[in-house]
Amino acid sequence: MNRTVIEKWADTVTPFYYYDLDLLRQTVETAKKEADRRGYILHYATKANANPKLLKIIFAAGFGTDCVSGNEILRSLECGADPGQITFAGVGKTDAEINIGLDNGIFTFNCESIPEMENINRLAEAKGKTADVSIRINPDVDAKTHEYISTGKKENKFGISAWDFDKVIAKLKVLKNLNLISLHFHVGSQITDMSVFAEVCLRVNSFNQWFKEQGFDLAHINVGGGLGIDYQTPDRNPIPDFAAYFAVFEQNLKLYPGQKLHFEPGRSIVAQCGSLISRVLYVKEGKTKDFVIVDAGMSDLIRPALYHAHHHIENLSSDGAEKIYDVVGPICESSDCFDKDVPLPETKRGDFIALRSAGAYGEVMASQYNLRLIPDSVF
Numbered sequence: 264m265n266r267t268v269i270e271k272w273a274d275t276v277t278p279f280y281y282y283d284l285d286l287l288r289q290t291v292e293t294a295k296k297e298a299d300r301r302g303y304i305l306h307y308a309t310k311a312n313a314n315p316k317l318l319k320i321i322f323a324a325g326f327g328t329d330c331v332s333g334n335e336i337l338r339s340l341e342c343g344a345d346p347g348q349i350t351f352a353g354v355g356k357t358d359a360e361i362n363i364g365l366d367n368g369i370f371t372f373n374c375e376s377i378p379e380m381e382n383i384n385r386l387a388e389a390k391g392k393t394a395d396v397s398i399r400i401n402p403d404v405d406a407k408t409h410e411y412i413s414t415g416k417k418e419n420k421f422g423i424s425a426w427d428f429d430k431v432i433a434k435l436k437v438l439k440n441l442n443l444i445s446l447h448f449h450v451g452s453q454i455t456d457m458s459v460f461a462e463v464c465l466r467v468n469s470f471n472q473w474f475k476e477q478g479f480d481l482a483h484i485n486v487g488g489g490l491g492i493d494y495q496t497p498d499r500n501p502i503p504d505f506a507a508y509f510a511v512f513e514q515n516l517k518l519y520p521g522q523k524l525h526f527e528p529g530r531s532i533v534a535q536c537g538s539l540i541s542r543v544l545y546v547k548e549g550k551t552k553d554f555v556i557v558d559a560g561m562s563d564l565i566r567p568a569l570y571h572a573h574h575h576i577e578n579l580s581s582d583g584a585e586k587i588y589d590v591v592g593p594i595c596e597s598s599d600c601f602d603k604d605v606p607l608p609e610t611k612r613g614d615f616i617a618l619r620s621a622g623a624y625g626e627v628m629a630s631q632y633n634l635r636l637i638p639d640s641v642f
């Protein structure tokens with residue numbers, strides 16, 4: 264962010280989300296190019312950021328979408344998503360949401376339980392339709408990430424475990440309005456250890472083989488999202504290494520002839536293009552340390568409070584000598600702290616502070632706690 268951009272913000276109400284759309288375009292192009300050359304299909308995980316301006320760029324580049332609610336399906340369609348490329352996941356799809364999927368002819372419902380399969384079958388039958396479905400498998404893999412964003416262990420609520428497969432197959436024989444087309448996996452988010460994905464591949468291979476032996480010729484395998492980004496030094500790695508990520512699957516996954524491989528990246532596409540911009544309200548001198556109190560809080564960006572997540576913090580206005588501060592928000596909770604012991608140039612009231620890498624799970628998770636306004640977005 265250079266000084267001319269910052270001067271333009273003089274009259275802009277803070278806090279706001281700032282998006283670098285050039286970086287988004289470059290990221291989208293890189294991911295798409297690396298996927299295309301391997302014949303892989305990308306469904307952007309809309310939950311990471313559903314801002315229409317971003318969605319339009321992502322869908323215009325030819326991404327499908329992965330949705331977890333009826334409203335995400337509708338938003339994606341409004342922003343140009345191809346209904347035939349929509350996957351619909353989530354353990355608790357309502358009847359109204361399933362009907363949105365059926366009415367729009369989405370690519371597949373990722374089923375997370377047998378009762379859900381029965382319900383989709385009932386609703387499809389009522390419409391005289393057959394729903395293409397995937398089984399979301401819980402592969403019992405440790406994603407080695409924060410426990411709140413780890414989803415593929417047997418104790419997690421997600422997916423169907425191997426011991427239920429016989430029941431699933433018996434059900435599929437009687438549920439005449441379901442058509443099984445794919446196996447789906449997603450073990451967690453912000454995964455930076457590529458060996459986790461290699462382990463997922465080995466599990467996928469054995470499940471894929473098992474379903475083939477039971478007589479299912481599945482056209483698709485979907486390995487979900489999860490690729491992590493560099494929160495520590497975002498300027499060093501603005502675009503994740505998609506080539507290295509896809510190479511893990513190329514090397515470890517055994518697809519049957521004609522089987523297509525699908526991914527659902529969210530964070531890796533949008534995190535680095537977004538920053539939460541706030542102004543310093545006060546600098547408060549404490550006994551042992553000084554506090555920089557900014558006008559953004561955990562209602563605007565909850566990741567540090569919820570997951571102890573690190574977001575790189577920059578003072579965009581000052582060139583002063585370095586000091587150490589705790590950077591905190593105005594909300595009445597001690598967890599409303601963006602980071603402790605942050606080295607910043609000497610900071611004063613009115614300075615612009617950027618919380619970097621906030622494009623994913625930032626704006627979408629904002630709340631009105633303390634009756635605060637949802638932050639605006641600036642491009």
Ligand code: LLP
Pocket residue numbers: 308311329352412449451452453487488489490527528529530531566570623624
């Ligand atoms: N597919 C499924 C089925 C998912 O549940 C998720 C994310 C994704 C794809 C996209 O994963 P990604 O590529 O973004 O890692 N709020 C948390 C992250 C929650 C992720 C939920 N599922 C955070 O701020 O870190």
